[in-house]
Amino acid sequence: MNTSADQSYHFNVMRRAIDVIDAGGPGMSLETMAAEMGMSAAHFQRLFSTWAGVSPKRYQQYLTLGHAKALLSQRHTTLEAADAAGLSGTGRLHDLFLRWEAMSPGEFARQGANLTIYWGWFDSPFGPALVMGTDRGICGIGFAAEAGAKATMADLTARWPKAQFIEDAARLRPWAQTAFQAGASEAPPLYLIGAPFQIKVWEALLQIPSGHVTTYGQIAKAIGHPKAVRAVGTAVGRNPISLLIPCHRALRKSGGLGGYHWGLPVKRGILAWESARAEA
Template sequence: MTQISPIPEMPDQEGYHYGVMRRAIDLLDRAEDPMQLDDIAGEMGMSAAHFQRLFSRWVGVSPKRYQQYLMLGQAKQMLAQNTTTLQAAHSLGLSGTGRLHDLFLRWEAMSPGEFARKGADLTIYWGWFESPFGPALVMGTEKGICGLALASEMGEEAAMQDLLSRWPQAQFVEDPMMLRPWVLTAFGAQDGKLDKAPLYLIGAPFQIKVWEALLSIPSGQVTTYSDIAETIGHPKAVRAVGTAVGRNPVSWLIPCHRALRKSGALGGYHWGLPVKRAMLAFEAARAEAS
């Protein structure tokens, strides 16, 4: 049985509520039709009034409003109204070492030569954690987080094999406590010890450029694969950009879920489309609440 560390570390009641919200988000995302408040609360074992207050405090909007964000049409509306101009974001210094919107991140990338060695001479630590979007497998070197896989759709074994296969020559060591402070910060549950969650990007040079562009997209906004291609100076490389987005090993923190097709369709998502839809809805709800 996989050991999953709870996130965030809170008193028992708060930790329990965190788990309830994760289950509620998953329930709403999988529902074929909009659910009534009484039915959702019943599934969570709570009264409607108590669940409504709790959900609104954690997510920022009511369950009814959150379900509206889950509708596929919302992605098109976001694209029409809230798409970010990546060039402007870059000029304002929103990528790299600055504060990245609702997350505190700093990052550096492995050199091309190091990447070519497929992780040789690299020690990668790993552990399982709870996240708002289900079980999260987090991997990191001494320099920062290099992998974050979400297993709610593909399963824990497949998620583990997915990340292990990316750096086949590396040495892997299970050590969730080493990663825990970074993960707490990355999921917005800062414990007062860190103000930045470090990322260590392991990828080919073209992939790194695409991932850097993704880091410039503010939470609650979206962009298109073609806009990313334009931003990195390869306007005709839309398909290659899509491939690089799909190969992003650090879900959520490098926000590949914010990249849509030009039509407004969600496109693919390596960790499962329900996860992508839930992430976009969660961020849109938080943006509205703030």
């Protein structure tokens, strides 16, 4: 099994490849792609196949902007049907066995006062990841590939300004390793820290199966606020637990990717990775 450090290295290769693919277009050959990356075709294909489960040429299709529209028109599920759409399958970390609880509104209003949050940096399939957690579960995951480590740390700590933050990677390592391990049989516990409306939106996101997407409008309908599309978009963007609460699976009605708090290259990479893993 690959280590998370291996996966992080592969993602750094993929980040460079996104730029190469965007510049070269869908007709670029494997040999040309590898040459642009400064690698042999065989080495480049081996790295990509190990990380994504499919060949670079196949993965290239998932990275195109049109792939999001294809997902939306062909493979998305309504949230009402999500439970019957495959959540009982095996090996889907982000859809199975998620144990979560939410901070009470009163606790949230205190902005983390009397709350101890532990943090640590870990390698992930999508670059360096900052993981935060309380004694009850993971409360934050941020990706630093685009934003940088300093900005990622400032972003997450600012969400709970009165909390006490303690660096303790060893405490969080079992949860982090499970979170970033493809095909894990269980997921780490989550501790949702947010306003009641935000938590409703995040709960809806948890219903979207891996390899599927939905729209902000469908999420708004699912939580009983069909006209609150813009507010839903804001809540999606404020999701503190990236990947495990899959805000990357929320798209605009047009099929556009919309924004992503940790950078669109990361969102594209995650969606492509999930589709490739589903195929593999």
